[in-house]
Amino acid sequence: ISITKETLLYNIETGYGWLTNHTLPEDNYNSSFNYSKIMDTGGDLNPDRDRDSHHQDENNTFIIDLPTKINTFTVRTVFCNPQSSYQHIYVNITTNYKNYSVLSDKNVTPGECFMNTTEVNANGQLNVTLFSDSSNWMINAIMVDSGKLIGFFPGQTANITYTLKVPENESCGHLFANDIKVNFDDGMGFNQYLEATDDVLTVCDVNLNVNKFINTSATTFAPGDTIPFVINVSNDGFNNLYNVTINDDIPTGTEIKNITYYNGTNWISTTTFPIIIPELTGNNFTLISLYLNVTNTSYGEKKNHVYVRAQKAGGEYVWAEDDAFFVIGKPEVTIEKENLVPYAHPGETIKYQVKVKNKGNTLARDVIFLDFLPDDFEVVNLTSDCIEIMKFDF
Numbered sequence: 001i002s003i004t005k006e007t008l009l010y011n012i013e014t015g016y017g018w019l020t021n022h023t024l025p026e027d028n029y030n031s032s033f034n035y036s037k038i039m040d041t042g043g044d045l046n047p048d049r050d051r052d053s054h055h056q057d058e059n060n061t062f063i064i065d066l067p068t069k070i071n072t073f074t075v076r077t078v079f080c081n082p083q084s085s086y087q088h089i090y091v092n093i094t095t096n097y098k099n100y101s102v103l104s105d106k107n108v109t110p111g112e113c114f115m116n117t118t119e120v121n122a123n124g125q126l127n128v129t130l131f132s133d134s135s136n137w138m139i140n141a142i143m144v145d146s147g148k149l150i151g152f153f154p155g156q157t158a159n160i161t162y163t164l165k166v167p168e169n170e171s172c173g174h175l176f177a178n179d180i181k182v183n184f185d186d187g188m189g190f191n192q193y194l195e196a197t198d199d200v201l202t203v204c205d206v207n208l209n210v211n212k213f214i215n216t217s218a219t220t221f222a223p224g225d226t227i228p229f230v231i232n233v234s235n236d237g238f239n240n241l242y243n244v245t246i247n248d249d250i251p252t253g254t255e256i257k258n259i260t261y262y263n264g265t266n267w268i269s270t271t272t273f274p275i276i277i278p279e280l281t282g283n284n285f286t287l288i289s290l291y292l293n294v295t296n297t298s299y300g301e302k303k304n305h306v307y308v309r310a311q312k313a314g315g316e317y318v319w320a321e322d323d324a325f326f327v328i329g330k331p332e333v334t335i336e337k338e339n340l341v342p343y344a345h346p347g348e349t350i351k352y353q354v355k356v357k358n359k360g361n362t363l364a365r366d367v368i369f370l371d372f373l374p375d376d377f378e379v380v381n382l383t384s385d386c387i388e389i390m391k392f393d394f
Contacts, residue, residue: 062128065159071123077103077116077130092129095122164200172204172237205312206237206282210246210320212306220327222362223296226257229324231306233277234285241310241318244277246288249305253298253328257291280310299330331364333357349380 066073077091091103102118120126182194215228231248235241250256250273259270263277264286277286292304307321333356340351354371358364373379 062162064126064128065161066122066124066126071121073120073122073126075118075120075126075128077128090130091116093118093120094127094129095120096124097121166202170202172202172207174202176200204237205239206235206241206318208241208308208310208318208320209234209236210306210308210322212304212322212324214324214326220329220361221294222329223294225294227254227292227294227326229290229292229304231288231290232285233280233288233308235280235282238282239313240282241280241312242278244280244308244310246273246275246306246308248273248290250292251302251304253302254292254294257293259288259290261288262286294328299328301325301327327361329361331358331362332360333364333367334359
């Protein structure tokens, strides 16, 4: 026995459609089916068994291709964990023989499960439609079997086709997992446990995103430094965006040195915001290079905020924003002086040691040390491990 699974690409704007060779999603927004050779009377109501649950507020029709040479089937629908104590849940089964209205106005206690079992006559295919006029309900499984189904003949295939609708408020680019499991046991010691996994990716007509980051490993900068930023503005949807406008809140203690970006036609260099890109096509992006000079007017942690606004083809606005953080540091110099030879006779030498330390978080530039000697004292030896030595008289 082998099991395969098709791939679906869901589109929030237009519904769903078939698309092969598409890598697809991780969630519990899907349905699970057991195609069983034998089911004990009453079925298995354990909600943790094969729990591939589906939350849905739209009608679902599941199309099941049936094995040939069999025309009597048992259809079981299992519901678990309804959101309210009383729900108007309906199940209709349509075959080439007749329509079966098998369930309506089912009263269920929260947290419980129940199963509906219906014997149907069908040939070739049957449709199972499930719907509710409540806001939420959960279907655990649909099971179809027949006492006359002895097994699969060599080369025989049982096909199950179903459709799902992604909720309108689902986020763009969300990846869902949709798994199916099949158990086979011939009752004589041979069994198989099979599983097929597929994913579903929700996409949108447009999906505006922005990502801003510092294009260096450093996060602390000093007055006089230049901070390189990159702003990545992307449209991850299918349709184009227009009048993409980028604004940037320049932090205190910094000023713009240069901005470079691609407007869809040419590379532009400027020193001011906003930046306007006339069109950003679907599944495309543009990069903005921003350099800020650090002044000496403000210190501490800084937040560089960028926000983007764009228009859809119909004029509707969409927004995106992001932050990049950095620190403007400053040096903090301390000095200690110690007399290593406190007493000396005339003509002898006195030795001093001076320790200068930068306890800040940035480089201390152009540090000048002056030592005012007593009258008639002369420096005979002067060394340092980090500064340039210069002697002068005045």
